[in-house]
Amino acid sequence: MIYDFETVLDRRDLGSAKWKEMEGKNPKLEKGIVPLSVADMEFKHPAKLIDGIKKFLDRDFLGYGLPNRSYYEAVISFMEEEHNFPIEKDWIINTPGVVPAIFNAIRTLTNIGDGVIIMPPVYHPFSFAIERQNRKLVRCPLINKEGHYEIDFNLFENLAKDPANKILLFCSPHNPVGRVWTKEELARLAEIIKANDLFLLSDEIHFDLIMPGFSHTVFQTIDEDLADRTITMTAPTKTFNLAGLSVSNIIIKNKALREKFTSGLDGISLKTTSSIAYKACEIAYNECRDWLRECIEVIDENQRYVHKFFKERHPRIKANLIEGTYLDWIDFRALEMDPRNLEDFMTEKAKLFLDEGYIFGVEGEGFERINLAAPRSVIIDAMDRLDMALDNLEK
Numbered sequence: 001m002i003y004d005f006e007t008v009l010d011r012r013d014l015g016s017a018k019w020k021e022m023e024g025k026n027p028k029l030e031k032g033i034v035p036l037s038v039a040d041m042e043f044k045h046p047a048k049l050i051d052g053i054k055k056f057l058d059r060d061f062l063g064y065g066l067p068n069r070s071y072y073e074a075v076i077s078f079m080e081e082e083h084n085f086p087i088e089k090d091w092i093i094n095t096p097g098v099v100p101a102i103f104n105a106i107r108t109l110t111n112i113g114d115g116v117i118i119m120p121p122v123y124h125p126f127s128f129a130i131e132r133q134n135r136k137l138v139r140c141p142l143i144n145k146e147g148h149y150e151i152d153f154n155l156f157e158n159l160a161k162d163p164a165n166k167i168l169l170f171c172s173p174h175n176p177v178g179r180v181w182t183k184e185e186l187a188r189l190a191e192i193i194k195a196n197d198l199f200l201l202s203d204e205i206h207f208d209l210i211m212p213g214f215s216h217t218v219f220q221t222i223d224e225d226l227a228d229r230t231i232t233m234t235a236p237t238k239t240f241n242l243a244g245l246s247v248s249n250i251i252i253k254n255k256a257l258r259e260k261f262t263s264g265l266d267g268i269s270l271k272t273t274s275s276i277a278y279k280a281c282e283i284a285y286n287e288c289r290d291w292l293r294e295c296i297e298v299i300d301e302n303q304r305y306v307h308k309f310f311k312e313r314h315p316r317i318k319a320n321l322i323e324g325t326y327l328d329w330i331d332f333r334a335l336e337m338d339p340r341n342l343e344d345f346m347t348e349k350a351k352l353f354l355d356e357g358y359i360f361g362v363e364g365e366g367f368e369r370i371n372l373a374a375p376r377s378v379i380i381d382a383m384d385r386l387d388m389a390l391d392n393l394e395k
C-alpha cells in the first residue's frame, strides 16, 4: 500500500455530523470509539488532494465559483475512462448534492399526488424527497433470498403500468444492501421503464466503489431511448470522501429534460458556488484514482474480516459479502429484538454507532448498516466490543 489507510483520526471537535451524532447519543462516551454510521470515510485523504486544495487556497480566491474548462475535462475523462460513459459538457449540471437533485427532479417532473416507485430497503432520503413534496411513495420491495437481494420484476411491471406512477427512483449500486446490478437486470428494468413511459432517476453516487469481481454499468448506457428519459446522479463525494464540499454532477442527455431540471433549480435558486469544491473534484478525478484502487482493496478486506467474524463467532447473525458501496448490511433478526432494543443494545452494550436498518424502510427492521471505510484496527475493535456484548447476551 502506498497510501495511509491505518491512521485512526479523531474528528470529535471538527464539526463532523457523524461524530456529533455519536456524541449526541452518548455525551459521556470514552475517547477512542469511532462511529461507523453515516457514509463518510474514516480514512486520511490522499496528500495530493489536500495539497492541491492548499495550493488553490494560496491563490486567494473564495468568491463565487463556476466550473472551469479543466473541471469539465476532468469529469468527462473520468466518466469515459472509469465508466465507459461518454458524455458531453452540456449534459453536466452541478447541484450541491445528489439529494437536492433528487428533490428537484421529483418536483419538476411530477405533480402533487403522482407516484414515484422505490425499491426498499433503500437510502432513506428517497422517501423524504417523495413524501415531503406530497407525491405518492410507491413501494416495490427487493426480494431477500437468503441475504442476496433481487428485484421483484413482476411487481415492478404491475406498478409501472399504473399511469399514476411517473418515476422509478433507483439506487445503483444499492445502498444499503450492497448490490451491483447486472447488465441483464438493468436491461430488464429498462424494457419496463420504456414500455410504460416512466422517467428514470438513477442515483449512482456509489458507482466507483465496486468490489473485486463485480462491474458497474451506468444504467443509461443500456440504450439510447432509456438515456433520453434518464437523469443520472453522480458525485465525487462518496468516492473521495468529499461530502462536506457539496458537489455533484448530474448528467442529463435529453435537452428538454435538462431544461426542465435546470428551471426547477432556478425556481428555488439552488446553485453550487464553491470554487474549492470544483477544484477538489477535479484533483480527485485527475490525480487520485490510484488512491481509490487501494481504498477499495481495504474496504474489501474489511468486509471479509467482518464476514469471517460473524461466521466463526456468531453464525446465526448473517453478514453477506457486499458487491459495491462501503456499507455492510447485517442481519441481526436472529436476536429477535425489536428495532429500538437492537439500537440500544448496539449503542449501550456494544458501544457501536451504526445506521439502524429500520430507517431504510420496514424491510430493514432487525438489520444494521455498518460503515466499512475505516482503518482495520477500528473494525477489529468494533467487532471485539460486539463479540463481548453478544457473549453476555447469550449467557
Ligand SMILES: Cc1ncc(COP(=O)(O)O)c(C=O)c1O
Pocket (backbone or CB within 6 Å): 039, 096, 097, 098, 099, 100, 123, 171, 175, 203, 205, 206, 235, 237, 243, 248
Ligand atoms: C444512495 C445515496 N444517494 C445520495 C447520498 C448523498 O448525497 P449528497 O450528499 O450528494 O446529497 C448518499 C449518501 O450516503 C447515498 O448513499
